[in-house]
Amino acid sequence: MLGLGVEVLAVLAGFALLGLFVLDLTLERQDVPWIFVCAIALAREMSDPLPAINAAGIAINGEDIILAVALLVVTGWLFRGMALQTPQTLMALAVLLVMMSVLRGAPEFGLPAAINEARETLYFLGAGLLGSFAPVGPKDRRRLMNGWLVLCGGLAALAILRWGIVFSGLPFRGHWYESEFAGLRVLDSNGALVLTIGFLMLLPRLLRGRATRLEQLAGGCFGVVVVLLQHRSVWLTLVAGTAYLVWDNRKRVSRTMVMSVGVGVVVFGLVSLLLVDFAALGEQAGRADATSDKTWQWRVSGWADLLEESGPVGPFEYLFGVPYGSGWERSVSAGFDVDVPPHNFYLEMLLRIGLVGILLVVAAGWMSARRLRHHELEVDDGYLNASVMLTILTIQALYSVPYNLGMEQGLLFGLAMAIWADPQRRMGRGLHLVRPGDSLVRR
Numbered sequence: 001m002l003g004l005g006v007e008v009l010a011v012l013a014g015f016a017l018l019g020l021f022v023l024d025l026t027l028e029r030q031d032v033p034w035i036f037v038c039a040i041a042l043a044r045e046m047s048d049p050l051p052a053i054n055a056a057g058i059a060i061n062g063e064d065i066i067l068a069v070a071l072l073v074v075t076g077w078l079f080r081g082m083a084l085q086t087p088q089t090l091m092a093l094a095v096l097l098v099m100m101s102v103l104r105g106a107p108e109f110g111l112p113a114a115i116n117e118a119r120e121t122l123y124f125l126g127a128g129l130l131g132s133f134a135p136v137g138p139k140d141r142r143r144l145m146n147g148w149l150v151l152c153g154g155l156a157a158l159a160i161l162r163w164g165i166v167f168s169g170l171p172f173r174g175h176w177y178e179s180e181f182a183g184l185r186v187l188d189s190n191g192a193l194v195l196t197i198g199f200l201m202l203l204p205r206l207l208r209g210r211a212t213r214l215e216q217l218a219g220g221c222f223g224v225v226v227v228l229l230q231h232r233s234v235w236l237t238l239v240a241g242t243a244y245l246v247w248d249n250r251k252r253v254s255r256t257m258v259m260s261v262g263v264g265v266v267v268f269g270l271v272s273l274l275l276v277d278f279a280a281l282g283e284q285a286g287r288a289d290a291t292s293d294k295t296w297q298w299r300v301s302g303w304a305d306l307l308e309e310s311g312p313v314g315p316f317e318y319l320f321g322v323p324y325g326s327g328w329e330r331s332v333s334a335g336f337d338v339d340v341p342p343h344n345f346y347l348e349m350l351l352r353i354g355l356v357g358i359l360l361v362v363a364a365g366w367m368s369a370r371r372l373r374h375h376e377l378e379v380d381d382g383y384l385n386a387s388v389m390l391t392i393l394t395i396q397a398l399y400s401v402p403y404n405l406g407m408e409q410g411l412l413f414g415l416a417m418a419i420w421a422d423p424q425r426r427m428g429r430g431l432h433l434v435r436p437g438d439s440l441v442r443r
Contacts, residue, residue, distance in 0.1 A: 037127060042155065042158075043062065044190075045187060045190075048176070067127075074133070088364075091129045091132065091364050094357055094361050095126060098122055101323050102114045113324075124345075126407075127407040127408070128413040130410075131410060131418065135418075141384040142383040149201065152199075162187075181230045185229055189231045192231045193403075195225055196222075196241065199219055203245045207246065207252065233398075233402045233403065234399070236398060244394065245387065245388070245391055249387075299343045299344065302338070306347065310351070311351065317354065318355060320353065323352075343403060349361060368413075371419070373390055386419070390416075392412050
């Protein structure tokens with residue numbers, strides 16, 4: 001027992017040193033978190049779940065370290081003179097509500113159960129708060145976008161590698177393999193959403209004929225991979241985001257791009273008919289029972305069961321939620337019990353941090369979206385400008401209905417708030433780099 005304790009302490013000490021190293025870097029450079037979060041996102045897709053150690057019943061992995069660093073960094077920036085703007089304040093209050101809910105649940109259900117249940121929500125909210133301090137000048141946004149595209153490139157390469165394993169019959173299939181969908185669903189929905197956002201980041205430049213050859217290849221690759229992965233909910237975000245950006249850039253679309261899109265649609269349609277298992281998709285979409293957790297009906301049925309069996313009781317729980325650690329147990333219509341998260345970010349927040357908590361998060365996103373909608377950034381290069389950021393916020397809102405948003409999505413949510421907070425925006429001068437110690441109070 002003593003030896004095991006020493007080993008655990010040694011690993012914890014190593015994690016602590018790594019956390020201090022990341023903390024030191026992040027306090028001086030606000031774009032550093034993107035590197036670590038994108039690396040963790042790729043590692044999570046390669047090894048699900050992430051490697052972790054168990055300390056007092058709490059599994060600690062790389063995302064937990066980044067979350068702890070994020071909260072420490074934000075606290076450090078505030079002590080160094082940074083001011084919270086309204087959306088950032090709302091997110092900070094939401095983080096505090098999550099922590100309060102954990103503390104409320106700890107005496108009854110145990111601290112490990114409460115923390116393990118709250119961690120996914122904290123990943124998004126903590127990363128969002130951290131990302132809200134990101135530098136937002138034109139060069140900075142281009143650098144951040146390039147980091148995201150590198151992550152997309154890694155995910156696309158991983159999908160292609162796994163397809164090669166599946167169709168060559170090699171014996172290296174892992175947790176990612178599914179026999180359904182013609183063996184093409186080799187990344188989870190979070191990975192598919194990351195690729196969708198990468199495609200949408202490049203789309204304005206593709207539409208205007210300004211994309212480099214590498215950007216053209218990357219955009220086409222990301223779009224094809226997303227469709228072949230066959231996540232129907234992600235398809236919806238892809239279609240919605242593409243439609244909005246095409247409409248928003250309709251007066252600046254190049255003739256070459258129109259012809260290329262026409263040819264691409266025809267070719268892609270023919271390839272899809274050969275590779276995508278539409279029969280399997282139709283069969284799954286038509287199953288109305290709760291025996292498969294891949295059906296929309298299963299999820300909707302589970303939401304109703306959760307509200308009925310484990311929903312809030314009394315005014316306090318309606319306002320601030322049922323404490324974390326309560327679990328997600330419910331009896332589904334197929335006649336058996338399940339204990340899995342509801343696959344609905346809004347419902348999960350409603351149940352655990354109440355109406356107050358979900359309104360704080362939604363209000364932060366709504367305020368950022370309104371500011372983006374009414375003010376285009378003073379650049380025309382297509383790199384994470386207001387139109388692209390508004391599209392990202394919109395598809396994140398859609399994706400949150402059947403799924404939860406991850407840490408990497410929190411950074412993008414925070415970037416929208418960072419644009420909101422920049423004092424130069426309202427004066428029409430573009431954006432500048434916000435450095436630690438600078439005040440974000442409007443002059």
